Amino acid sequence: MNFRNKYILGVTLALSVFAIFACSTETEVEVIKEVEVIKEVMVDAPSTLATVLERDLLKCGVNDNLTGFGVVNSDGEFAGFDIDFCKAVAAAILGDSSKVEYVPLTASARFEALAAEEIDLLIRNTTWTSSRDRDLGNDFTVTTFYDGQGIMVKASSGYDSVESMTGATVCVLQGTTTELNLDDRFTGAGIPYTPLTFETNDPLQAAYEEGRCDGWTTDKSGLASKRAGFENPDDHVVLAETLSKEPLGPLTRDNDSEFYDVVQWVVFGMMQAEESGISSTNVADMAASPADPGMARLLGVGFDGGEPSDFSFGIPVDFMQKVISQVGNYGEVYDKHLTPLGLTRDGSLNALWTEGGLIYSPPFR
Amino acid sequence: MKYNIYNQIKNEKSLSGKLNVVRYDKNLRKIILQIIFSFFLLYFLYYLVTRSFNLDLGLSHLSSRAGFGISHQFLTDYTSNDSRWDAYFIGLVNTIRVSIVGIAFATILGILMGLARLSKNFLLNKISTAYVEIIRNTPLLVQLIFWQLALLQLPQISNALTFGELSVWSNRGILLPYVNSLQNGELWVLCLLIGLIISLVIRSYASKHKEENVNFFSPSIIAISVFILIAVSTYVILGVELYADIPHLTQNQYGTYIQSGGFTLTPEFATVLFSLVLYTGTFITEIVRGSIQSLPKGQTEAAKALGLNNYQTTTLIILPQALRSIIPPLTNQYLNLTKNSSLSVAVAYPEVFMVSRTIMNNSGHALPMLALILSTFLTLSLIISLFMNILNRQITRIGA
Numbered sequence: 001m002n003f004r005n006k007y008i009l010g011v012t013l014a015l016s017v018f019a020i021f022a023c024s025t026e027t028e029v030e031v032i033k034e035v036e037v038i039k040e041v042m043v044d045a046p047s048t049l050a051t052v053l054e055r056d057l058l059k060c061g062v063n064d065n066l067t068g069f070g071v072v073n074s075d076g077e078f079a080g081f082d083i084d085f086c087k088a089v090a091a092a093i094l095g096d097s098s099k100v101e102y103v104p105l106t107a108s109a110r111f112e113a114l115a116a117e118e119i120d121l122l123i124r125n126t127t128w129t130s131s132r133d134r135d136l137g138n139d140f141t142v143t144t145f146y147d148g149q150g151i152m153v154k155a156s157s158g159y160d161s162v163e164s165m166t167g168a169t170v171c172v173l174q175g176t177t178t179e180l181n182l183d184d185r186f187t188g189a190g191i192p193y194t195p196l197t198f199e200t201n202d203p204l205q206a207a208y209e210e211g212r213c214d215g216w217t218t219d220k221s222g223l224a225s226k227r228a229g230f231e232n233p234d235d236h237v238v239l240a241e242t243l244s245k246e247p248l249g250p251l252t253r254d255n256d257s258e259f260y261d262v263v264q265w266v267v268f269g270m271m272q273a274e275e276s277g278i279s280s281t282n283v284a285d286m287a288a289s290p291a292d293p294g295m296a297r298l299l300g301v302g303f304d305g306g307e308p309s310d311f312s313f314g315i316p317v318d319f320m321q322k323v324i325s326q327v328g329n330y331g332e333v334y335d336k337h338l339t340p341l342g343l344t345r346d347g348s349l350n351a352l353w354t355e356g357g358l359i360y361s362p363p364f365r
Numbered sequence: 366m367k368y369n370i371y372n373q374i375k376n377e378k379s380l381s382g383k384l385n386v387v388r389y390d391k392n393l394r395k396i397i398l399q400i401i402f403s404f405f406l407l408y409f410l411y412y413l414v415t416r417s418f419n420l421d422l423g424l425s426h427l428s429s430r431a432g433f434g435i436s437h438q439f440l441t442d443y444t445s446n447d448s449r450w451d452a453y454f455i456g457l458v459n460t461i462r463v464s465i466v467g468i469a470f471a472t473i474l475g476i477l478m479g480l481a482r483l484s485k486n487f488l489l490n491k492i493s494t495a496y497v498e499i500i501r502n503t504p505l506l507v508q509l510i511f512w513q514l515a516l517l518q519l520p521q522i523s524n525a526l527t528f529g530e531l532s533v534w535s536n537r538g539i540l541l542p543y544v545n546s547l548q549n550g551e552l553w554v555l556c557l558l559i560g561l562i563i564s565l566v567i568r569s570y571a572s573k574h575k576e577e578n579v580n581f582f583s584p585s586i587i588a589i590s591v592f593i594l595i596a597v598s599t600y601v602i603l604g605v606e607l608y609a610d611i612p613h614l615t616q617n618q619y620g621t622y623i624q625s626g627g628f629t630l631t632p633e634f635a636t637v638l639f640s641l642v643l644y645t646g647t648f649i650t651e652i653v654r655g656s657i658q659s660l661p662k663g664q665t666e667a668a669k670a671l672g673l674n675n676y677q678t679t680t681l682i683i684l685p686q687a688l689r690s691i692i693p694p695l696t697n698q699y700l701n702l703t704k705n706s707s708l709s710v711a712v713a714y715p716e717v718f719m720v721s722r723t724i725m726n727n728s729g730h731a732l733p734m735l736a737l738i739l740s741t742f743l744t745l746s747l748i749i750s751l752f753m754n755i756l757n758r759q760i761t762r763i764g765a
Contacts, residue, residue, distance in 0.1 A: 157620065164619040169436075169537070174710075174719060175726030180432050183445045187434070195434040196633075197723070198713045206514060207713070211521035212536050212632065214621060 048120050048252065048259035049093065049314055057099050060086035061119035064104035067225040068341045069125050078102045081337040082123040085144060085250055085267065088327045089121060092266045092319040097326040111136045114253060121263060123250040125221065127177075132251075139256070141264040143249045144330075145338075146349035146358055148242035149181050150220035152227060155237045157214060162191065162241055168214035169194040171204050181244040182217050219246050224341040233342070262313050265364075269320040272298055272361040273329035275352055280328040287321050298364045311364075330359060424737065426728045427453065433723060435715045437631060440551060449724050456720030457741065463634065463716065464703040464745070467641040471702060472695075474642060475649020480679065482654045493650065501647035506708055509640045513712045516632040522622045525614055533614045533624065536632055540612030543628035549603040556603075560595035564588040633714040637706065645702045652694045656687040688760050696753035700746050707742070717741055 052058050062082055063070035070080040087097035103119050114122045115137055126132070127147070128140040151170065153159040159168070162185060170186075172179045174197035186193045196213050198204035205226065208216040216223065223238050230236060250267065252260045273279070276295050278286050283299070290296035296303035300310075300317035310317045327333065331352075334345055343350075351357025370390055377383045387393055431452040434445050439462050443455050481493035500508070517536050520526055525535035533540040546553065571584035599605075612627030660683060668678040707718040718738055725734040 159619070165621065166619055167617055167621045167623050174713075175723045179723070180727065183433050187445050193434070194436050196436050196713050197433075197715065197719070199710050199719075203510065203513060203712065206517060210517040210536055211523070212517055 048256050049262060050258075052093055052120055052259070056094060057101055058086065058090040058093065058121065059101045059103055059119045060089075061103045061105045061110055061113050061122040061124055062086065063124045064102075066125060066222060067229055068337050068343075069221065069225065070104075070123075072104075079337070081145065081333060082125060082250075084327050084333045084337065085123050086121065088266050088270060088323045089250075089263055091322045091326045092269075093262060093315050095316065095322055097322075111138065114138060114251070117253075120259070121250055121252060125219070125248045126251060128247045128249055128251075137254045138251045139254055139260050140249055140251045141260060142267040143247040143358075144267060145221065145248045147219045147221045147246035147248050149178055149217060149244040149246060150223050150242060151215045151217045151239045152208075152223040152236055153215045153239065154211075155235050159214070159237075159239065161239065162186070162189070162243075165193065165215060166191050167193065169196055169212070170215040170217055171196050171198060171208050171213035172217050173197070173201065173204065174199050176218075177244070178218055185243050217243070221248070221338075221341075221343060224338075224343045228341045258314055262315060265311075265313065266319070266323055267330075268361040269298060269323060269364070270327075270330040270333070271352075271359050272364060273320065273324050274331040274359075275354065275361065278324055278329060279332055280325055283321060283324040287318070294364065424730075424733050426730055427724070429728075431724070432727065435720065436713070437634060437715050449728070452720050452724065453717065453737075456715055456717035459714065459720075460703070460706055460716040460718075460741075461745070463637050463641065463706050463709070463714070467638055467645070467702050467706070468699050470638070470642040471645040471649055471698070474646035475698075476653055476684075478646060478650040479653025479657070482650060483657055497647045497650050500643050501651075505640060505644050505705055506711060508644060509636060509708055509712050512636040512639050513632070516636055519632070522614070522624075525622075527614065531611060532627070533612050537622070538624060538632060539630040539635070540614075540624055540627040541630065542612065543610045543626075544607050545610035547604070547606040547608070549605055550607075553599055553603050553605045556599040557596055560592050560599075563595065564592040567591055633709070633712055636712045637709040637714045637716075641702050641705060644705070645698050648698050648701075649695065652691055652698070653687070656690040657683055659690060660686055692753060692757045692760060696750060696757075699749050699753065703745050703749060704742060 046054075060083075062078060063080075064072050064078065066080070068080055070078065070082045073079045083102070086100050086102065090100045091097040103113065105113050105119075105122075105124055107124075110122055110124050110126065111132070113119050122138070123144075125145075125147075128143060132138055133140055151162070151165070153165075159165050165186075170182060170193055172182055172195055179195065179197060182195060196207065198207070204216065207213055209230075216226075220238060220242065227233050227236050227238065250263055252263055273283075276298065278295065278299070286295060287299045287301050290299060290301060290303055293303045296306075297309045299321050300308050300319065301321075302308045308317050313319070316322075328336070331345075334350065339345065345351055345357075347356065349358045351359065353360040370386065370393055373386045373390075374383050377386055387397075427449040429449060430445075431447055431449045432445050433452070435443055435452060435455050437459055438455060439458055441455055441458060443451055478493045478496060481489040482497070484490050484493075519534060519536040519539075522535040522537045525533050525537075527533050531542050565588065568584045568588035571581070571587050575581045575584055610626050610628075612629075613625050615623050615625070617623055664682055664686065665678060668682040673681065706716055709716050710719040710722065721734050721738045725731050728734075
């Protein structure tokens, strides 16, 4: 290529660059327009409640590999604490707790699945944090389980506190808040330790079982669930100390108030039912003759021949009756799935507020 | 010629005539196509750049406190109070460490197995064939996990094997006796390496000198004495004082087993090293075999005719010639080994990819971190290529 050719090419390139920059202002305008269009679509979009009613099916994002919370059991069915709240919401909206499609999700894919409307509701042992609530465009409804990070050790090791684990090796999942909490606790107290970080749970479990590490740290619920799966659960102890706050609960998309309210009050209703002494066995009798006006309002029946009160949730007024008869109250769900794991309820944050815990429902009024 | 196009277009009276000139001129057509292509390329780049300006692409978050511990450290003293940059460098050191050791062992294994594959000894031949066919044809990730689980089967630390109090073997690590120094040990090793290079350079100059002056001292003796001089003088100046470092296994007051002293080969490092060496070794084996087989048979026959034995034939005749066709594909394998070391994220060895991913998860700045990881591996690869190209030039020059 000689000088003249180069010259022609140079001028043309310069011109095309200029053309691109000239076009760029237009693109910005287009982007703004697009954003406006998206906003309009969002306002016009039917609420998730309407979508669920029309579809006659609730799509619930769950865990399929955490015993007690969400797991596929030997019959090939989803079962667990989180799963039961999916069932409760389906019973409330659609009148049938079996009208749920469970979508198993990984920890990293869960928020995107919710944002992309692949699921209506996410109940997958998800910790309520400010960044997840705000940045990721989710709304947390209620805390169904107050969890916290713990450390599991072998019973034979004789460890009884974090202080006694001086110089120990602790297995932890890589890139989690758990890893950071662990370091805060040990480094903060000046206790030397070695973290061994794994990308996935299976090699971590193998390393813990083979004694490669002295301790295994993750949420206490997760530890209890794994401990229950061991051949001899009694050979392992979860230390009493809690390293962090991990409130778990269902979440919906931002700006989806109708559906959000339904999910929130179904969970509150299950807590209130336990407090009022309504369970799946006596709910029919209670609905036939409620003991007091409060109970009548909760079950959506009239008290002493009066009219039932309607809270305008957009679903049948007797939704709590269906929830309690088909799924049970909060205590029943807890006892069914979490008590067998060794997650004692008495004295923990998950006891009813009347018994010193944090499980508390605002009034149905 | 093509500069007449301008005149041609000028001379054509009608517009369609002018367009026809443009359509049928080969050179002009090429230029126009290139302009259109560069326009779209530039537009695409412009799009990417403007999009990325909307994201926070800075690496400033790397200056903040790391907040997480790292299990494997080599020559460094990192704590979670150090910055994320420090954590990143620990990862980089771990990558470089496993790559260098891996490359050295894979090369030795590959050459031995490559020779064994051509051996007339039935057993050696079959062992080598089985090794290549089995390991080359299974995924590296699976091998990594296999080795990890295999090494976990070593005795637990409470039942650790001690070989006459000299070495401690458990699934927490294999501790070997080691020569350690009171101070400046690493610096001295560095001095030794520099001394080695200096003496090799002196040797090559001395042998050139000897070609002309036959009565000159033996170049090897000069080189060795220079090396010893450097080693001894730096030993005294740095006050190194070597001692035998015997590993110990003790329990602290809470009953935690504490390993101290000696050289520790952790199961994670060993897993990554074994897998990378065995896997890359198979490819090097095949490269060595192919290169030797590509030599004319007459070379071996001529060597035999001169009365050289098998060992002499291999080391003096075959390998030096085969090396010319070995080096270029060998470079590829070295690059593969270095890049494959990023798979060790699966087995808890904290190399640069794993540490960077932890930082990525903690900070939320995924894109700049990925760019950093990519440029890190690019730099490592280019450095390896550079060294191998220099080596290649040296080898092809000899006897050319």
